[in-house]
Amino acid sequence: MKSHQTTQTMKPATAAKKLGVYLEATPAEFQEGVVSRTELNALQVDPPEWLRELRRNGPHPRPVVAAKLGISIAGLARGGVTEALTTEQIDALKRDRPDWLDTERATQAEVRKEAVRIKEKNAERGGQPRRPRS
Structure with a gap:
């Protein structure tokens, strides 16, 4: 067969x-x-x-725009960016550095630091996930 x-x-x-x-x-x-x-x-x-x-x-989809700006997709929405952007528009945002972009980049940096901290903490515990309390 x-x-x-x-x-x-x-x-x-x-x-x-x-x-x-x-x-x-x-x-x-x-x-x-x-x-x-x-x-x-x-x-x-x-x-x-x-x-x-x-x-x-471009135009680039939101995940690509967010990555190029160094922020999250939610950060894009909070900044009022809901549409696809071209490379030229992304470069203009990087150049102009609006307040919301600086805020979102700082937030993303904190999120990354926290993710590293959690990963290191889990590694110290031998990779065992934390069990919920009863």
Whole structure:
């Protein structure tokens, strides 16, 4: 008996997320079809010009914008950024350094410090998670 392997496919939104691009900025044929795992791998290994352009100049999805600014996605929302931004807009924010961005960067730095502290504390305990009290 021969087993038939089905091709794994994903919705365009999932593929765009994995590629780190804003779905609405991708070509119509990408948005309207399905993407196979093989096609996704090919896009990652040898990106076409439209993908290189989106990665370079945007518009970028919120997770990418947040990472480029060094803040959380929630921090973007608190700062009033709800839409995708281009690289130029991100660079302008970095240059202008609005108060909310400085505040969110400080908050993110504290979150990272706390995560390191917790990780070190867990390592001291031998990696055992803390049991809840009864």
